[in-house]
Amino acid sequence: xxxxxxxVVVLGLFALGYRFYASYLAERVYALDDALPTPxxxxxxGIDFVPTNKHVLFxxxxxxxxxxxxxxxxxxxxxxxxxxxxxxxxxxxxxxxxVHDFGSIVVSVRNRAQNIGTLTSAVINRRSRTxxxxxxxxxxxxxxxxxxxxxxxxxxxxPGAVIPIVLEIPLAIAIGQYIYRTKTSALVPSLxxxxxxxxxxxxxxxxxxxxxxxxxxxxxxxxxxxxVALFIYAFIASRIPVWVLLQPRDYINSHQLFIAxxxxxxxxxxxxxxxxxxxxxxxxxxxxxxFFPFLFVTVACGAISxxxxxxxxxxxxxxxAKDTDAKYVGYMGALGEGSLALGAILATTAGIAxxxxxxxxxxxxxxxxxxxxxxxxxxxxxxxxxxxxxxxDLGRIFAAVVVISFAATTMDTGVRLQRYIxxxxxxxxxxxxxxxxxxxxxxxxxxxxxxxxxxxxxxxLALAPSSGDTADAGFAFGRLWTLFGTTNQLTAGLALAVIxxxxxxxxxxxxxxxxxxxxxxxxxxxxxxxxxxxxxxxRDWLLAPLDAIILVLAGWLVVEAFIGIRKARAGGFDPxxxxxxxxxxxxxxxxx
Amino acid sequence: xxxxxxxxxxxAAERGPVASLRAGLRAAAxxxxxxxxxxxxxxxxxxxxxxxxRFLAVLLLASSGIDDPAAYETLELTPHLIxxxxxxxxxxxxxxxxxxxxxx
Numbered sequence: 001x002x003x004x005x006x007x008v009v010v011l012g013l014f015a016l017g018y019r020f021y022a023s024y025l026a027e028r029v030y031a032l033d034d035a036l037p038t039p040x041x042x043x044x045x046g047i048d049f050v051p052t053n054k055h056v057l058f059x060x061x062x063x064x065x066x067x068x069x070x071x072x073x074x075x076x077x078x079x080x081x082x083x084x085x086x087x088x089x090x091x092x093x094x095x096x097x098x099v100h101d102f103g104s105i106v107v108s109v110r111n112r113a114q115n116i117g118t119l120t121s122a123v124i125n126r127r128s129r130t131x132x133x134x135x136x137x138x139x140x141x142x143x144x145x146x147x148x149x150x151x152x153x154x155x156x157x158x159p160g161a162v163i164p165i166v167l168e169i170p171l172a173i174a175i176g177q178y179i180y181r182t183k184t185s186a187l188v189p190s191l192x193x194x195x196x197x198x199x200x201x202x203x204x205x206x207x208x209x210x211x212x213x214x215x216x217x218x219x220x221x222x223x224x225x226x227x228v229a230l231f232i233y234a235f236i237a238s239r240i241p242v243w244v245l246l247q248p249r250d251y252i253n254s255h256q257l258f259i260a261x262x263x264x265x266x267x268x269x270x271x272x273x274x275x276x277x278x279x280x281x282x283x284x285x286x287x288x289x290x291f292f293p294f295l296f297v298t299v300a301c302g303a304i305s306x307x308x309x310x311x312x313x314x315x316x317x318x319x320x321a322k323d324t325d326a327k328y329v330g331y332m333g334a335l336g337e338g339s340l341a342l343g344a345i346l347a348t349t350a351g352i353a354x355x356x357x358x359x360x361x362x363x364x365x366x367x368x369x370x371x372x373x374x375x376x377x378x379x380x381x382x383x384x385x386x387x388x389x390x391x392x393d394l395g396r397i398f399a400a401v402v403v404i405s406f407a408a409t410t411m412d413t414g415v416r417l418q419r420y421i422x423x424x425x426x427x428x429x430x431x432x433x434x435x436x437x438x439x440x441x442x443x444x445x446x447x448x449x450x451x452x453x454x455x456x457x458x459x460x461l462a463l464a465p466s467s468g469d470t471a472d473a474g475f476a477f478g479r480l481w482t483l484f485g486t487t488n489q490l491t492a493g494l495a496l497a498v499i500x501x502x503x504x505x506x507x508x509x510x511x512x513x514x515x516x517x518x519x520x521x522x523x524x525x526x527x528x529x530x531x532x533x534x535x536x537x538x539r540d541w542l543l544a545p546l547d548a549i550i551l552v553l554a555g556w557l558v559v560e561a562f563i564g565i566r567k568a569r570a571g572g573f574d575p576x577x578x579x580x581x582x583x584x585x586x587x588x589x590x591x592x
Numbered sequence: 593x594x595x596x597x598x599x600x601x602x603x604a605a606e607r608g609p610v611a612s613l614r615a616g617l618r619a620a621a622x623x624x625x626x627x628x629x630x631x632x633x634x635x636x637x638x639x640x641x642x643x644x645x646r647f648l649a650v651l652l653l654a655s656s657g658i659d660d661p662a663a664y665e666t667l668e669l670t671p672h673l674i675x676x677x678x679x680x681x682x683x684x685x686x687x688x689x690x691x692x693x694x695x696x
Contacts, residue, residue: 047637059627179632186629187621247635254628 001275003268003350010090010342014335017094022331025099029503029512030106032323039113040319049113051321054328060319061329062336063254064311065101068374068406069143069301069488070337072150074344075373076481077298079363080291081280082349085302088295089345092303093338096516100492102330103499103513104309108317109326110502116313116495123498123505124564131556133425135490138550139306140418142484144234144458147407147414149477150374152226152462154400157375159208160393161400164200168252168405169245171196176248194255201397224463230411231459235451238415246412253405260381260402264343267384268350277349277359285365289482289530293523297485302341304520306491308333347380348373354383355392370478374403418454419447464542479543482531486550489524490557493517497561504568517561525554 026032040051052060077085104116111119117136121129155162175193179186215222237245301307312330320326352359362376363369381402382395390398426444429437443449461480500513528551535544567573650660660666681689 047634047641050634053626056623056626056630060631063628176632179629180636185621185625187624190624190628241639243632243635243639247632251628251632 001279003273003275003346006086006275007265007268007342007346010086011339013090013094014338017098018331018335021094022098022102022327025102025331025512026324026327029508029510030103030326031506031508032106032326034322034324036110036323038109038320038323039317040321043112043318048315049318052319054321054325057316057319057321057325058329058332059254061311061316061333063250063257064315065305065308065333066257066337066340066406067301067410068147068150068403069305069307069410070341071302071344071377071403071406072146072374072481073298073300073485074302074341075348075377076370076478077295077302078277078345078348079281079366079369080284080295082275082277082345083279084291084295085299086342086345088299088303089338089341092296092299092516093334093341095512096492096496096520097304097308097334097337098331099512099516100304100496100499101308101312101334102326103503104312104495105317105320105326105330106323107499107502108313109320109323113317114313116309116498119313119498119502120494123502124560128494128498128560128564130428131553131560132494133421133428135487135494135553135557137418137421137425138546138553139484139487139491140414140421140454141458141461142480142487144411144414144418144455145461146477146480146484147411148227148230148234148458148462149223149480151230151404151407151411152223153371153477154374154378154404155226156210156223158378158397158400159210160201160204160397161404162209163204163207164197164397164401165404165408167200168197168249168401172248172252173245175251176244179248179251180243190251190255193252194259197252197256197401198398201394201401204397205393227459227462230408231455231462233408234411234415235455237412238419238454239447239451242416246409246416249405249409249412253409256402256405260399261340261343263381263385263388263390263398264347264351267381267387268346271354271384271387273346273350273354273383273387275346275350276353277363281363283360288366293526293530294482296520296523297482297489297527299341300481300485300488301337302344303338304334304489304492304516305337306488306493306495308337309492309495344377347384348376349380351380351383352376354386355379367478370481378403414458415451415454419450422450422453461542461546479531479535479540482527483543483547483550486524486528486531486554489520490550490554493520493524493554493557493561496520497557497564500561501564501568504565505573510565514565521554521558521561525551525558528554 038051040049043049044051074085074089077088107119107123108114108116111122114122117129117132120132155165171193175186175189178189211222211225215225218225240246296303312333316329316333320329348362349359352362357376357379362372378396378399381399382390382392385395385398386392423444426441429441431441432438433441443453496513496517500510500517503510503513528547532544532547532551535547646662650662650666654660677689
């Protein structure tokens with residue numbers, strides 16, 4: 001199958017989704033109305049609340065939500081064949097992610113641009129707020145662990161990427177200082193900065209850095225050395241003010257995102273590659289997890305991401321100039337993420353052939369597929385880059401630099417957010433309480449202790465060996481990733497539940513939210529049960545309890561969603577609460 | 593279209609492709625600034641506002657007779673404050689501050 005046909009068909013389906021389904025959501029489900037002023041207008045402060053042009057706001061939103069996760073998930077999921085992975089990316093994006101991202105903005109905008117954590121309390125109940133914090137804690141723990149393993153793998157496999165990635169730190173700080181000290185246009189310095197970063201790829205290629213010697217000295221593998229170094233970096237980076245390092249790094253990454261998408265799609269157009277992977281992999285070895293339900297948790301952010309609700313309600317909703325802009329910014333943001341996932345599928349099923357790799361050798365079993373997925377994506381991008389004149393070795397380093405940059409920024413943000421979550425969890429313990437809980441509350445008052453917990457827990461998880469892995473995959477990457485996928489789905493499920501309750505309380509049909517919510521929760525619970533069975537059978541006493549806790553959280557979410565929706569359908573919410581939360585008042589106005 | 597736009601459009605027509613290129617570059621720089629840089633500048637303003645907010649809270653507490661909860665941390669600012677205050681009254685033409693008890 002020519003990859004260009006897949007590209008055109010998928011982009012066409014995305015366009016149809018935007019034209020018809022997003023319009024249906026805008027008119028019939030979310031009842032957008034420009035007569036309702038947005039918080040950006042009513043609370044404008046020039047900093048957080050700023051009415052912003054919708055194309056510009058889309059740029060802000062898309063660069064905030066896009067990262068390494070929609071690349072890794074689909075790159076593993078093509079193991080079951082490219083058609084199942086692609087179908088879930090396409091239909092998940094159109095019918096789940098679009099509804100979720102779009103709805104998160106709308107609900108937040110109608111509630112004074114409050115974030116999704118606060119909204120769970122305002123729209124469903126206060127208990128849900130605690131559930132939200134615990135789910136996010138596990139999501140961030142797993143995301144930091146899996147990305148540390150991803151970066152460690154990439155550094156070991158692509159030692160030429162070390163110099164560009166390390167020197168990206170002072171480069172980002174320098175660009176940051178330029179922007180901090182000048183008011184002039186940053187276009188030229190930014191282009192110079194990105195050009196210097198890519199020039200460093202040549203230096204990195206000439207001087208690859210490997211840590212095998214350090215590993216031998218310490219009696220561990222080079223990847224372990226990288227993982228420990230990454231968490232030391234994340235510990236320090238998350239303590240530095242965001243404007244010194246995180247924000248400038250993010251700024252460089254947002255340029256890299258568009259460059260990488262350009263390389264993928266331009267390379268594909270020039271090379272006219274064919275998909276070499278099977279449409280459906282019928283040669284699955286014994287013991288392979290079944291694609292129902294594991295495909296849906298493995299693709300994870302490639303189809304729907306709970307993280308988007310944090311961005312949509314955290315920053316985007318504060319900048320929405322008009323109610324109707326929510327459709328363009330939210331739904332298109334989901335389609336953009338879907339396009340990145342599509343790029344990952346095409347790279348790992350078509351691009352790899354351009355560098356002479358055999359798909360069957362790259363994906364012989366699930367363990368190898370999990371451990372090697374990101375490396376396969378890097379090879380695929382090198383294939384696409386080769387079509388536009390980039391030598392293969394440089395193309396590999398380029399792709400590795402892009403993925404590592406995204407993943408490292410996610411780790412920095414993840415450890416920082418985890419710190420806030422742990423501090424907030426500490427505040428849930430009543431003051432003056434003794435025992436372990438009292439000690440926990442006291443410990444969360446110390447910034448160094450909290451950061452050490454935020455970095456130490458995922459570090460322990462990333463370093464823990466698992467009995468279920470193949471030798472070359474090393475750590476429990478494939479299994480850790482599916483666990484990460486379940487927490488990602490639960491976060492998205494909680495946001496969908498909030499949106500569904502809000503829509504129901506507003507007197508409209510919430511079928512558009514309830515169908516993806518039910519499907520997501522069913523697949524997630526099913527995957528967690530199957531995983532738990534396997535972990536216990538393998539005597540994996542690290543992942544089994546973790547899986548059991550996430551399963552309990554999933555059950556709790558099902559209960560809260562059910563209670564909230566039933567209460568909303570029965571009109572059981574106090575009208576005073578509706579007014580206080582701003583849930584229905586604005587919609588009544590919209591219906592008038 | 594504003595009068596300025598018409599004027600710049602007229603100039604582009606007069607001077608040909610060079611002026612058009614310049615106008616295009618200016619538009620690209622403005623778009624780049626809006627998409628990529630404005631968010632970053634906004635975060636700088638947010639940090640400045642947070643510092644102002646903290647300072648305001650400390651002043652408000654002090655004026656209400658409540659001890660500065662960050663007294664230990666803000667103690668190190670005292671030499672800087674004295675120097676800034678000294679610069680201020682000298683700038684205003686007073687060599688030594690005249691109020692009894694205030695020593696620079």
